[in-house]
Amino acid sequence: xxxxxxxxxxxPEAGAEPERRVxxxxxxxxxxxxxxxxxxxxxxxxxxxxxxxxxxxxCDKQLIYRYYGGLDGLVEAIGADLGTWVKDRIPEDAGGMFxxxxxxxxxxxxxxxxxxxxxxxxxxRIVAWEVSENTExxxxxxxxxxxxxxxxxxxMRGSLAPPKGVDAAAVNAVVIAAIQHxxxxxxxxGQCAGMSLKTSKDWEKAATALKRLVRxxxx
Amino acid sequence: xxxxxxxxxxxPEAGAEPERRVxxxxxxxxxxxxxxxxxxxxxxxxxxxxxxxxxxxxCDKQLIYRYYGGLDGLVEAIGADLGTWVKDRIPEDAGGMFxxxxxxxxxxxxxxxxxxxxxxxxxxRIVAWEVSENTExxxxxxxxxxxxxxxxxxxMRGSLAPPKGVDAAAVNAVVIAAIQHxxxxxxxxGQCAGMSLKTSKDWEKAATALKRLVRxxxx
DNA sequence: CCCCGCTGTCACCAATCGGTGAGTATCTGG
DNA sequence: CCAGATACTCACCGATTGGTGACAGCGGGG
Numbered sequence: 001x002x003x004x005x006x007x008x009x010x011x012p013e014a015g016a017e018p019e020r021r022v023x024x025x026x027x028x029x030x031x032x033x034x035x036x037x038x039x040x041x042x043x044x045x046x047x048x049x050x051x052x053x054x055x056x057x058x059c060d061k062q063l064i065y066r067y068y069g070g071l072d073g074l075v076e077a078i079g080a081d082l083g084t085w086v087k088d089r090i091p092e093d094a095g096g097m098f099x100x101x102x103x104x105x106x107x108x109x110x111x112x113x114x115x116x117x118x119x120x121x122x123x124x125r126i127v128a129w130e131v132s133e134n135t136e137x138x139x140x141x142x143x144x145x146x147x148x149x150x151x152x153x154x155x156m157r158g159s160l161a162p163p164k165g166v167d168a169a170a171v172n173a174v175v176i177a178a179i180q181h182x183x184x185x186x187x188x189x190g191q192c193a194g195m196s197l198k199t200s201k202d203w204e205k206a207a208t209a210l211k212r213l214v215r216x217x218x219x
Numbered sequence: 220x221x222x223x224x225x226x227x228x229x230x231p232e233a234g235a236e237p238e239r240r241v242x243x244x245x246x247x248x249x250x251x252x253x254x255x256x257x258x259x260x261x262x263x264x265x266x267x268x269x270x271x272x273x274x275x276x277x278c279d280k281q282l283i284y285r286y287y288g289g290l291d292g293l294v295e296a297i298g299a300d301l302g303t304w305v306k307d308r309i310p311e312d313a314g315g316m317f318x319x320x321x322x323x324x325x326x327x328x329x330x331x332x333x334x335x336x337x338x339x340x341x342x343x344r345i346v347a348w349e350v351s352e353n354t355e356x357x358x359x360x361x362x363x364x365x366x367x368x369x370x371x372x373x374x375m376r377g378s379l380a381p382p383k384g385v386d387a388a389a390v391n392a393v394v395i396a397a398i399q400h401x402x403x404x405x406x407x408x409g410q411c412a413g414m415s416l417k418t419s420k421d422w423e424k425a426a427t428a429l430k431r432l433v434r435x436x437x438x
Numbered sequence: 439c440c441c442c443g444c445t446g447t448c449a450c451c452a453a454t455c456g457g458t459g460a461g462t463a464t465c466t467g468g
Numbered sequence: 469c470c471a472g473a474t475a476c477t478c479a480c481c482g483a484t485t486g487g488t489g490a491c492a493g494c495g496g497g498g
Contacts, residue, residue, distance in 0.1 A: 023445050023494065046265075046352060050486060060447055065487080131403035132263060132347045142408055150413055170428035173414035177404065178397035184350035185396065189361055194369055195392035209389035216435020242464060242475050269456060279477055284457080 029067050032057045033081065036074050041122035045129040075137045079144030085123070086152045089116050102162050103218030107211050109156055110175055114207060117183040124187055127180050149176075163218065171217055175210070182206055248286050251276045252300065255293050260341035264348040294356045298363030304342070305371045308335050321381050322437030326430050328375055329394055333426060336402040343406055346399050368395075382437065390436055394429070401425055 035057035040048055050071055054061035068074040091112070100108070117123055123145070130142045153172075162168035186197030186206075196202045254276035259267055269290055273280035287293040310331070319327070336342055342364070349361045372391075381387035405416030405425075415421045 025445065028445080044351060049484095051484075061486085062448090062488085063446070066445090071486090128347075128351045131400070131407045132351050133265060134407050139408070146410075146413065166431065167424060167428055170414055170424045171431060173412040174397050174401065174425060174428045174432060176412040177400035178393050181350070181396035181400035181403075182393065184400075188350045188353050189358070191365075193392040193395040194365065195389055205386060205389045206393065209386055209393045212385065212390060212436050213393060213432045217431050244475065247475080268454095270454075280456085281458085281478090282476070285475090290456085 025067070028057075028059060028063060032059065032064055032067065032074070033077055037078055037081070037122055040078070040125050044125050045132070072137055072140075076140055079141045082123075082126075082141075082144045082148050085120075085148045086155065089152055090155055100160070101218075102160055102168075103215060105157065105160055106172065106175070106218055107214045109153065110179060110210055110214055111207055112156075113176065114179050114183065114203075114210065117179065118186070118203070121187075124183060128184055128188075166217060175214060178210065178213075182210075244286070247276075247278060247282060251278065251283055251286065251293070252296055256297055256300070256341055259297070259344050263344050264351070291356055291359075295359055298360045301342075301345075301360075301363045301367050304339075304367045305374065308371055309374055319379070320437075321379055321387075322434060324376065324379055325391065325394070325437055326433045328372065329398060329429055329433055330426055331375075332395065333398050333402065333422075333429065336398065337405070337422070340406075343402060347403055347407075385436060394433060397429065397432075401429075 032053065036048075036053045039052055039056050043052070050061045050064055053071075053074065054064055057064075064070065064074060068077060089112075117127070126141055126145055129138050130145070182192055182197065185192035186203070190196065190198045195206065197206060251272065255267075255272045258271055258275050262271070269280045269283055272290075272293065273283055276283075283289065283293060287296055308331075336346070345360055345364055348357050349364070401411055401416065404411035405422070409415065409417045414425065416425060
């Protein structure tokens, strides 16, 4: 389909010593993991395979089998890595939210999640993967992502209780669904249901609509 | 990745005449198109290729090149077929909606779209494809689906005007995004953001939350 | 010092992929 | 009845895939 695979350019220096690889298992493992994450983020799950990862990592695929037990283990390692996502995404002013109403909080969280997803290609690719396949690999990744997201929401929510009379869990899930799909559609095709999602002005419109929906429920 | 391709079982009848295929180009073309749609709906876009379609259609892949000009043309034909989607999805009681408020209408449309998508595996796969890739193939399909959806919404809306003061287009796009992601996530993994999406009771909860969001904006 | 284990490389496998050229079978009009 | 168009099949191509077994080079502990 898409041909023209770029020739890897790790040819040894013509004259000097051939850039001997240091024998460092840890570094190699990290290189493989980084290659896998980068490949997934940049190319998507379509061309995500042993050969591609090894090519990008600049090592033999055999090492992936040895160190991670194959692609499955590698994907699992990516999932484990996703746990660190939370730490990077908790703004320092989280303490300042204690006095907000639940509506304020959810509006804020919605916009934060929107931006976070929009600026995280790896996470986007994983979400897209989740809704496209249902293999064991994807399930593991999905679980890790789900946990990270839940933890993040929990940390951000603090001790604020949702209002009575509404199924906040369901409403929030629907809001999150909207956010995820908007980001995916925007990144993939630049639009969603007729609404353009390219310029930052487009995204402001989307964010406004999102706010309106959240405010409509939580006041 | 996923191996164990099922052996096609179209071996000729052992004793009798070998189930001679009638030479009927029209029928073959239809068989190919049906095979493509069925394959896409059941297996997803991952293993969607010339060989797989030809295998399922029970003919040689050469015919796909001849009749459709390759996979691209075949995908385009699927897109053209999507235009018929609208006709099947307009309930006969559409006339009864003229007197509704915009909020009533959008709530209704949201639930209708939710059910329609939920019961249409092909459309689901296409939506998933749209957010996963950005090839020419997908763009064509996406455009066709977008048109069909817009046409459907237009037909359903009739002459009802949206309320002033809200960016109805943006709000509706967000609602549609939520619907699409809910359906995709439910079909793929049975849950979304912690909300289970398996039983019909689960879906009722989701629908209720959706209604609440729509009502919150449009009253 | 030498040997063994660890790290990394290479060659090869069967299977499948998209794509093509050439051939066979059937039907039809003269 | 024959010729040519049409419908269809088959065999093959190079490339790429996931996966494995054998081997080379270096380093540290006996």
